[in-house]
Every structure is written in structure tokens, then in C-alpha cells.
Amino acid sequence: METVLVTGATGTVGSRVVNGLADCDVAVRAATRAPDDGQFRDGVGVAFDFEKPETWGAAFEGVDAMFLVRPPAITRVGDSILPAIDAAVRVGVERIVLLSVLGAEKNPLLPHRKIEKHLRATDVAWTFLRASFFMENLLKVHQREIAGAGEIVVPAGDGETSFVAAEDVATVATAALTEPGHARHAYDVTGPEALTYHDAARVLSDALGRPVTYEAPSLVRFARHSRRLGRDWPFLLVMAGLYTTARLGLAGRMSDDVERVLRRPPTTFQEWAERNAAAFDLGMSESADDSLNGDG
Ligand SMILES: NC(=O)c1ccc[n+]([C@@H]2O[C@H](COP(=O)([O-])OP(=O)(O)OC[C@H]3O[C@@H](n4cnc5c(N)ncnc54)[C@H](OP(=O)(O)O)[C@@H]3O)[C@@H](O)[C@H]2O)c1
Missing domain, CATH: 3.40.50.720 (NAD(P)-binding Rossmann-like Domain)
Known part of the structure; x- marks a missing residue:
């Protein structure tokens, strides 16, 4: 074995x-x-x-x-x-x-x-x-603001992101670790759609049954908000860099690699939001861990 x-x-x-x-x-x-x-x-x-x-x-x-x-x-x-x-x-x-x-x-x-x-x-x-950017970041990093004020506060402007579910990334990894045919392949592991944070807020509102808004905050507002939440400057700067990538339209690329490897479509943001709706309740905080890991 x-x-x-x-x-x-x-x-x-x-x-x-x-x-x-x-x-x-x-x-x-x-x-x-x-x-x-x-x-x-x-x-x-x-x-x-x-x-x-x-x-x-x-x-x-x-x-x-x-x-x-x-x-x-x-x-x-x-x-x-x-x-x-x-x-x-x-x-x-x-x-x-x-x-x-x-x-x-x-x-x-x-x-x-x-x-x-x-x-x-x-x-x-x-x-x-x-x-691509994990859907889970919204839970790990932004759960408090979504659960509390019903707002996503990220400086991503109107840019799109091809959010992927961590479970899909892990399932592709499991296949690549155990099946033949994946050696010397580079897969783009993305979700099936490119969404703005306006779209993400709409989907979350439906899934959570209460309003979630996104106002495309400026970098300054994002920095002030982050400092109020106690995020340190290095972390804040990493986040600002990441969301600027999205703002510039560089985070929305999609690929069918997940579907080709798993022989099923990747999880949609709506499916993920419905599955994780309860975790957006205050008190079920994954956000204590406040770590965003798409920093490259
Ligand atoms: N977040 C995103 O949207 C995104 C998107 C694409 C790629 N990524 C990449 O994904 C990676 C992060 O993956 P993740 O989110 O699954 O990780 P994660 O949840 O941040 O967990 C980090 C892991 O690293 C381990 N670790 C920390 N320091 C270590 C050390 N010195 N030696 C060995 N292990 C150590 C921790 O284990 P212990 O504490 O138990 O040791 C923990 O299991 C990063 O490279 C990030 O750039 C993230």
C-alpha cells in the first residue's frame, strides 16, 4: 500500500x-x-x-x-x-x-x-x-462582517473572481495523489463562474435569508475597517494586494480542469453558500483564525 x-x-x-x-x-x-x-x-x-x-x-x-x-x-x-x-x-x-x-x-x-x-x-x-480564490475565505476572514453588519468589505471594486470551493481543490488533489495520468500536469483549479462581489452578496443574501451588501469600498475604507477589526498591517497589505488583483480583473479566469479531472462540474458559489449558510451565524466563528491564504 x-x-x-x-x-x-x-x-x-x-x-x-x-x-x-x-x-x-x-x-x-x-x-x-x-x-x-x-x-x-x-x-x-x-x-x-x-x-x-x-x-x-x-x-x-x-x-x-x-x-x-x-x-x-x-x-x-x-x-x-x-x-x-x-x-x-x-x-x-x-x-x-x-x-x-x-x-x-x-x-x-x-x-x-x-x-x-x-x-x-x-x-x-x-x-x-x-x-483560484477559495470560497472559504469569506468564512475564515469575512464571517464577522457578513454575520454582523451584513456586509462584505473588500476592495475588489467591480472585478470578477472565479471562486473555487476548497472541497473541490482537495478532491482534485486526492485524484492527483492516487490516480495515474496527472504527472507533469498544471491544472487551473477554478469554480464554474466568475462573480463580482456584488454577485456574491446577492447569492449570500438569498442563501442566508437576510440582506448582505457590497458597496465596493475604497482601499482607504477597507484599511480603516480592517484596523478596527484588529487586523495587523502585514495581513492588511496582503489582503489589499489580493483584492486589488480582483479589482484589476485578473482573478476571474475560468477553466474546465476541475470537471475534466473529477468528471463532474465544480461547486457553484450558490451551492457552497447554501451548504454553509449556518456557519455565517454570529457565534460560529471560523474567523478567529483570521487568515487569508491566497497571498501567493
Ligand atoms: N486562500 C486562497 O484563496 C488561496 C487560493 C489559492 C492558493 N492558496 C494557497 O494555499 C496555501 C494555503 O493553503 P490552506 O489555505 O489550505 O492553508 P491554511 O488553512 O492557511 O493552513 C496552513 C497550514 O500550514 C501549516 N503550517 C504552518 N506553518 C508551517 C511550517 N512552518 N511547517 C509546516 N507546516 C506549517 C499549518 O499546520 P500546523 O499549524 O498544524 O503545523 C496549516 O495546516 C498557500 O500557499 C496559499 O497561497 C490560497
Whole structure:
């Protein structure tokens, strides 16, 4: 039986990959910096930190395939993630599926681009999942303002975003980790439609049964709002950069790669909103974790 190591196993996509792999004929190893937190069954969780090379040996031992997530906090991948890839390849990891970002091939500043380039230069069977903006960001980052004031406050103007459900990203990852035919493929993992935040607010209003508005706030208003919520400046700047990408019309590209891999259409924003409506109630906060991870 093959062994699959999932990095970012406690995160938005990795946790769903761990769940998806549970239905496959593989042994799953879930990498986390805190394996004693009881998140995984005995024998599944393994201590792993990209910034602590002493954790790599035990985590990589006997692994055939790896799901590779660049943690948002790691920007200097040359000091951590690239050497970890080399170590994994050295001990025999044959397949690496990377969670990348839509447009990574065109943006030399993105850490994902550096990781992609590095993987291409190895003998490993790589697959790149260039994911669009996760629908889950609205829950993880914006739940409080949507649940409270009934407003989406992001500086995305009237630009479109091809929102994708994290579950779809994870299902594509599970397929790429366990099925043949995905080696040396780069997939654009997007949703089935490109929506403005005006559209997203309308869909959320219907799903939640109460008004959700979007007024296309300026960067200044967004910054003031974010500071009031206690977001720090580095995080605020990352968000501003991301939503400016959408404002400039660079986040709406769509692809049929999800449908081609999964042989079913990707989740629509409406389906996702209806499924997650209860989670937008105040008190069910995922937003304490206030982390947005599409920062490239
Ligand atoms: N959000 C988006 O819309 C979007 C879109 C496209 C691509 N992306 C990309 O997706 C990636 C983030 O994925 P995600 O949202 O699934 O992750 P996430 O929910 O932010 O979780 C981050 C994960 O990284 C792990 N981690 C943190 N520091 C680590 C370290 N030093 N060594 C090893 N693991 C560490 C954490 O695990 P422990 O704390 O348990 O160790 C956690 O599981 C980023 O590269 C982002 O650019 C995001």
C-alpha cells in the first residue's frame, strides 16, 4: 500500500485532502507542527515543520506521494520548502502535488512560482494545482462582517473572481495523489463562474435569508475597517494586494480542469453558500483564525 504525506494537514485544503484519502487505498500521514493536539488518529499525525529540518527525516520515511502546501507565513521558500523538497526526493518520494495559485506561471514574485520551477527541475512526478480564490475565505476572514453588519468589505471594486470551493481543490488533489495520468500536469483549479462581489452578496443574501451588501469600498475604507477589526498591517497589505488583483480583473479566469479531472462540474458559489449558510451565524466563528491564504 502506498503512503501519502499531506502537508498543511490541519489547514483549509490539507484537512480535506486527509479526509478524501481516508476513502482511498493508501496509508495517510498528516503533517503538522503539533501532532500531539489530538487532531488525528494515532499513527496518522506526524511532526513536521518546513523550518525544522530535523523533523523531515521521520516524516518523509517510506512516503510515496506528498501533498505540498506552502504555509502562508513562509515567504522565503529557498530556506525551507525547496530544501525540504530536495530531502523528500532524495529519500524516494516519487510524486508531489503542489497547491499553487492561479496565474503562478506568470508571476515571478510568487513563492509558488519558485516552488513550481524547483519541482520541474527534479525527477519527481509533479502536479500543480493552480487554485483560484477559495470560497472559504469569506468564512475564515469575512464571517464577522457578513454575520454582523451584513456586509462584505473588500476592495475588489467591480472585478470578477472565479471562486473555487476548497472541497473541490482537495478532491482534485486526492485524484492527483492516487490516480495515474496527472504527472507533469498544471491544472487551473477554478469554480464554474466568475462573480463580482456584488454577485456574491446577492447569492449570500438569498442563501442566508437576510440582506448582505457590497458597496465596493475604497482601499482607504477597507484599511480603516480592517484596523478596527484588529487586523495587523502585514495581513492588511496582503489582503489589499489580493483584492486589488480582483479589482484589476485578473482573478476571474475560468477553466474546465476541475470537471475534466473529477468528471463532474465544480461547486457553484450558490451551492457552497447554501451548504454553509449556518456557519455565517454570529457565534460560529471560523474567523478567529483570521487568515487569508491566497497571498501567493
Ligand atoms: N486562500 C486562497 O484563496 C488561496 C487560493 C489559492 C492558493 N492558496 C494557497 O494555499 C496555501 C494555503 O493553503 P490552506 O489555505 O489550505 O492553508 P491554511 O488553512 O492557511 O493552513 C496552513 C497550514 O500550514 C501549516 N503550517 C504552518 N506553518 C508551517 C511550517 N512552518 N511547517 C509546516 N507546516 C506549517 C499549518 O499546520 P500546523 O499549524 O498544524 O503545523 C496549516 O495546516 C498557500 O500557499 C496559499 O497561497 C490560497
